[in-house]
Amino acid sequence: MTYRQRHIALKFLYNGIPYTGLAENVGSESDNSIEKHLFAALTKSCLITSRESANYSRCGRTDKGVSAFGQVIALCVKSAVPVNAMMEQSANDDGDDDVEVTEVTVKDENETVTKKMKCVQDVDLPRNSVNAISYFVPPKQKKKKKQNNTQESLSSPPPTSTTMTLLQPKTITELNYPQMLNNLLPPSIRVVGWSPVSTEFSARFSCSHRIYRYYFVRSNLNLDDMYRAAKLMEGDHDFRNFCKMNCEQVYNFRRKMHQLRIVRSDGVEHVPKEEEEEEGGGGGDDSKM
Numbered sequence: 001m002t003y004r005q006r007h008i009a010l011k012f013l014y015n016g017i018p019y020t021g022l023a024e025n026v027g028s029e030s031d032n033s034i035e036k037h038l039f040a041a042l043t044k045s046c047l048i049t050s051r052e053s054a055n056y057s058r059c060g061r062t063d064k065g066v067s068a069f070g071q072v073i074a075l076c077v078k079s080a081v082p083v084n085a086m087m088e089q090s091a092n093d094d095g096d097d098d099v100e101v102t103e104v105t106v107k108d109e110n111e112t113v114t115k116k117m118k119c120v121q122d123v124d125l126p127r128n129s130v131n132a133i134s135y136f137v138p139p140k141q142k143k144k145k146k147q148n149n150t151q152e153s154l155s156s157p158p159p160t161s162t163t164m165t166l167l168q169p170k171t172i173t174e175l176n177y178p179q180m181l182n183n184l185l186p187p188s189i190r191v192v193g194w195s196p197v198s199t200e201f202s203a204r205f206s207c208s209h210r211i212y213r214y215y216f217v218r219s220n221l222n223l224d225d226m227y228r229a230a231k232l233m234e235g236d237h238d239f240r241n242f243c244k245m246n247c248e249q250v251y252n253f254r255r256k257m258h259q260l261r262i263v264r265s266d267g268v269e270h271v272p273k274e275e276e277e278e279e280g281g282g283g284g285d286d287s288k289m
Contacts, residue, residue, distance in 0.1 A: 007075070007198065059072040081172055236257075
């Protein structure tokens with residue numbers, strides 16, 4: 001039975017200390033990247049055949065030793081739903097020129113009936129790995145036993161059109177992608193969820209915003225100066241001098257920094273005293289004057 005491919009987004013996290021970064025360095029003997037382990041698990045689980053054919057995209061990249069707790073990639077993977085699965089026509093399909101409806105003989109509740117069916121589209125696929133959906137699929141073909149009598153084999157009747165089109169109901173739950181991959185990935189790399197996405201979705205270019213958190217050992221850090229420097233970064237800026245030039249895919253180097261904050265380990269945001277006084281109106285109480 002042939003299974004279809006579907007485009008999904010995977011969310012995962014990793015402790016980057018033992019790895020050479022997120023991006024795979026193909027051909028390098030010292031490569032110990034996150035992607036190397038991801039694609040090894042994806043291939044071994046038969047979810048993909050190759051990286052080149054998976055329509056792969058990643059949201060961002062991290063360097064050697066850097067961790068991520070909300071990384072996202074998108075790619076085409078195997079689905080539990082057969083490519084020849086069908087569904088009953090619904091009221092929403094009426095008048096939709098893109099939905100081809102045919103009359104098919106199906107086995108429903110021990111009865112053979114003719115129903116109006118449609119081929120399963122991407123929008124009809126399960127949206128999670130919990131809720132099951134009912135489809136109609138061709139029955140599994142039994143393996144033919146070898147016949148010693150060639151004449152008997154030639155005289156056996158060919159399959160009729162009824163047996164060829166007879167579909168049987170089957171309840172299907174989508175593959176549990178996180179569980180399948182986590183069984184093969186190192187403990188320091190964990191897939192935490194997946195979501196169906198359109199074929200046009202790009203984990204990189206469809207991203208609306210990103211959140212970065214950098215952790216520092218307190219030591220002798222001047223938090224007031226760090227706060228003032230962070231405020232200078234807020235707003236719209238050109239970052240072409242900070243990135244690798246890729247003129248074929250990237251033509252806009254401007255990014256908007258919505259907010260930068262200095263937060264202590266106890267969760268309290270650090271604000272210099274003079275800033276607090278300005279926000280509080282100088283600390284005076286005019287009602288007593």
